[in-house]
Amino acid sequence: MDRALLADLRAALGSDRVRAEPLELHLYGRDAGVDVGEASAVCFPATAEHVVAAVQVAARHDRPFVARGSGTGLAGGATPVGRPVVIVTTHLNRVLEVDEQQRLAWVEPGVLNLDLSRAVRHLGLHYAPDPSSQQACTIGGNIATNAGGPHCLAYGVTAAHVLAVDVVLADGSVAMLGGVTPDQPGYDLRGCFVGSEGTMGLATRIAVRLTANPPEIRTLLLDFTSIDDAAATVSGVIAAGIVPAALEMMDAEITRAVEDFVGAGYPRDAAAVLLIELDGLEHGVEAQVERVRAVGSSHGARTVRVAADEAERALLWKGRKSAFGAIARIAPDYYLHDAVVPRTRLVDVLRQVYAIASEQRLTMMNVFHAGDGNLHPLIVFDGREPGIWARVHAAGDAILQACVAAGGVLSGEHGIGLEKRDAMPLVFEPADLDAQARLRDAFDPSGRANPDKVLPQGSRCGELARIPEGAWV
Amino acid sequence: MSPLERDPREADLLDAERAVAAQVGAADAVAPVGTGTHREVGGPPPAGVEVRAPVGVVMYDPAELTVTVGAGTTVEELSGILSEANQECVLDPRDATATIGGTLACGLSGLRRLRYGPLRDRVLEVRFATAAGELVRGGGPTVKNVTGYDMPRLLVGSFGTLGVLTRVVLRCQPRPMHAQWGHTSDDPATVLARSFRASAVLWDGARTSVLSEGHPDDVVSQIATLGLEAQEGPPPVPVGAHRGRASVAPADVIAVGRSLDAIVGARWIAEAGVGTLHVACDEESTLADARQAVTQHGGWLLREEGAPGLDGFGVELPNAALMARVKTAFDPTNKLAAGRLPLAPREDARIAS
Structure with missing residues (x-):
């Protein structure tokens, strides 16, 4: 065959x-x-x-x-x-067209996220979604997962930056979803396609919005002696009417690991640090820097360091973006989770997450997009240790359940894929899953586009259980 | 049970939503209605049982920057509540007595889209009554979420043809510290190139009006940089017995504007950098001419008021077969807002009915 x-x-x-x-x-x-x-x-x-x-x-x-x-x-x-x-798609890696006037670019799906921003830097533009893997991940993959990144707090996730997608549907026909006009007649099929994890077809050409580089950027590092104080500062900043360009938190373990790895000048004895970026026009940015400084101080920030120049700013970000390289020095394996909770539940859920780790006797670090409540608990372990995987999975399940119980969702930016497919009933009723299955069937009646992802078996009401030949799951 | 489900207002809303779903499920033809401000947008007002979405702000925690509302709540009422916490949700329909559900269903993005993005970026979660009489939820209440398919975006701009919105969770934002309109005779492309994060750049063929929002000192400096003369409020958006909204590539706005200028009796204003043009006139034939001018530039024009002979967008629906499959998946008997979108019935739809 x-x-x-x-x-x-x-x-x-x-x-x-x-x-x-x-x-x-x-x-x-x-x-x-x-x-x-x-x-x-x-x-x-x-x-x-x-x-x-x-x-x-x-x-x-x-x-x-x-x-x-x-x-x-x-x-x-x-x-x-x-x-x-x-x-x-990695050989489909050409930036086809950059339209400076309309601030958009047509790219092939295998273009690397950071390569696109590099290609338009000379025009004072960039591609805003910036997942931590941006040096390696592709725009096509970003569309599949509706990828995020630190700067999505202010700029929005991938879906807000994709204008049009040429797709190949499962029957081999082609369609352009969306377009460069602000709206298209009829349903927003482009909106459905983004985040559909390859289950609705395959992108071959993509128009993305480019964003003007802000004239002023200030990057701040705040450090705290308690993680609760750091989390309270996150809420305080939002409550002060500030939506920073990015608002990242790192706990004690990961801060030390990163500092040992890249030497960005993070305080090794901090219980938590916040990396906050503010951008825009001069006066607004300066006022926000002062406001963030005041909010941080009122919640016990030990120091507030403002990057003095572009080199220092790059170094602070290098620390954040090297987190996953840093942990390789600690243990050979890691399991990175992704869930979102309402911002006001951060402190509470973080406490539960640490309790779960200690219950399962696992090393856990947290480095995450605090500003939008997007948690990334990171379990670091040695997969050769007998019985460890069972504990890792048990912790993962417990973390997801804690997030959902707090009013959260299963994924903020990594997607559902296979990993969380069977957890979907935690957040959706049968009627909700049935509607999603109908939508998927409308795009791919054959069910051959990335089968068995996103929706659990039996999502379609009255669906016969069908396990494809050779399935490992 | 999430904490949301225990809120008594939440329980009341859920009861009201179930009643709407039962009403929709039982009817053979459904006409979702709000306050009736946009009944003529798109196709003719659908015939059928009039169904109204529940009203009320159910959950609002300013620290979350999200709000949960019954879809029948008016934009005006929501704005009032959010402004008490010095926040807003950027829903700027022409008429603030419009309901939130209607604004979303008609896909009315408002004049500040240049800075804040389209309406669809504001919707985090939807709940809607299906043709079968069930309540379906899509999206999620958090500001970031990729849990399942993006049902909110599918529903925005669907004119009630896939389901009747009963509740939505919307993203809010702090109100700008200061806002100022100004105008210049410079062309909009020049203004766009020289401005940073302008909230709106509107152009009527002669005058370019700019909305600057932010720190008062930055607003003053933007006004100075662009050489704007300050003005009170936005420029008038044209009115008339016949109205439409056109959508063209942003690069074509100036050319389309010039074409519209050549049509006697056509009044218009364009959202530069966005590609939306608002057109109004006193004669239906004038709007027909405007539609022709827009389609010649690769765009389309949606009738918003009057002009009974100008249903639809003036162009074929793109990917019509795929859209018909989506429609059939949600409403196999075509009972929801029939005729609001020019979708051809499908063979299998007739079999299903």
């Missing part, structure tokens, strides 16, 4: 663009998450036509397909389930 599939893929794309050797199949059997699957073939299209051809071949053979960018996803969204054709 695979032989005929491979032959057709190779005929359509060229034999050097289709791989099925054991090493490739193994490498592309997972993303940066923990779930493992198995591909039947891995394709490396270089043009949109190649993508269409690959999807059409998969359709002809009635096989599923999975889109994959750099594989930095953490929820198993790119993990192949049901021996699908994996379509890797």
Whole structure:
């Protein structure tokens, strides 16, 4: 069966663009998450036509397909389930057009997030969503997960920055969703597609909004002797009528790890630090700096350091963005969680998260987007230790439940993928899941676009349980 | 049970929503109505049982910068409540007595879109009554969320054809410290290039009006940088018996404006940098001419008032087959706001009915 599939893929794309050797199949059997699957073939299209051809071949053979960018996803969204054709977008990596006047760019899905901002820097523009993996992750993957990042607090997540997407639907037909006009007649299909984790089709060309670089930027580092004080400062800043460009929190463990790793000048003895960025026009920014300083001091901030120049600012951010490199020095494995709670519940939920870690005897660090309540508990461990995975998973489940009980949601920016698929009933009723399943079916009646992701089995009311051949889950 | 569910106002709202869902489920044809301010937008007002969404602000914690409201609440009422905490939700329909549900269903983004983005970026969670009479929730109450598909964006601008909105969670923001309108004879492209985060840049072919919001000193300096003459409030948005909203690529605004200038009797104002143009006139044929001018530039024009002969957008719906599948998935018998969107019925829809 695979032989005929491979032959057709190779005929359509060229034999050097289709791989099925054991090493490739193994490498592309997972993303940066923990779930493992198995591909039947891995394709490396270089043009949109190649993508269409690959999807059409998969359709002809009635096989599923999975889109994959750099594989930095953490929820198993790119993990192949049901021996699908994996379509890797990393060779579709051209910035096709930069429209300075309309402040937009047309890009291929494999363009790396940071490369786009670099490509437009000389115009005083940037691409605002900035996930921590921005040096490695692709714009296409960002669209699949509706990715966030520190600066999404003020600038909005990926969905607010995507204007149009050329997509290949599961039947191999193509459609442009959205457009460069401010609105399109009829339903916002572009809005549905963003964040659909590859289950509605595959993007081949994307128009994104570019954002003007702010004339003034101030980056502040506040340090605290208690994590509660830091969290209270977060609420205090928002209550003061300030929505910073970014508002990040790091706890004691991660602050020390980062400082040992990059030497950004973070205080090694702090219980928590806040990294706050304010941007805009001169007077507003200066007034906000003073206000944040006052709010921090009233909540016991030990020091408030304002980056004196661009080099110091870059260093402070380097600390934050190196967090995941830093922890590799502590233990070989980590499990990074992603959940969101109402901002006012941060202190309470953080306490529960630490209690869960200590109950399961796990090392836990927290480095997260405090301003929008987006928690990222990070469990650091050695996977070779007997029984450790069970504890890691138990802690993860307990954390999710605590977040949902506080009125939160399952994911802020990583997506549902395989990892949280079966937790969806924690936040959605059967009728809610049925509506989502109907929407997915409208885009892909065949169910071959990244099957078994996002929605749990049985989401469609009256759906027959259908486990695809070769599923590992 | 989340803490939200224990709020007594929440329980009352939920009861009201269930009643709406039952009403929708039982009817053969449903006409969602709010305060009737935008009944003529798009297609003809649908026939059927009039269904009204529940009213009231249910949950508002200024520290969260979010608010939960019944979709039948008016924009005016919500603004009043948010302003007590010096916050706002950027919903700027032409008529503030419009309901929030109606504003969202019609996709009315308002004049400050240049800075604050489209309406759809403001909606965090929706609950709506389905054709089958169920209540469905999509999105989530937090400011950041990728838990499942983005149902809120699907519902915004859907004209009530997929479900009747019963409640929404909206993102709020601190009110700007200061706001000032000013105008200049410079063309809008020049103004856009020289301004930073202007809230609105409106152009009527002769005059460019700018709204600057923020710290008072920054507002003063922006007004000076752009050489603006201060003015009280926004420029008039044209009125007339026949009105429409056009959408074109932002780069085409000047060319489209010039084309509209050539049409006798067409009054218009454009949102520069956005691509929306508001057109009004006294004769239906004038609006038809305006629509033709807009479509020649690759845009479309939605009838908002009057002009009974100008239903729809003046262009074919893009991806009509896919949209029809979405419609069929939610409303297989086409009973919700029938005719508000020019969707062709599908074979399988007829079978399902």
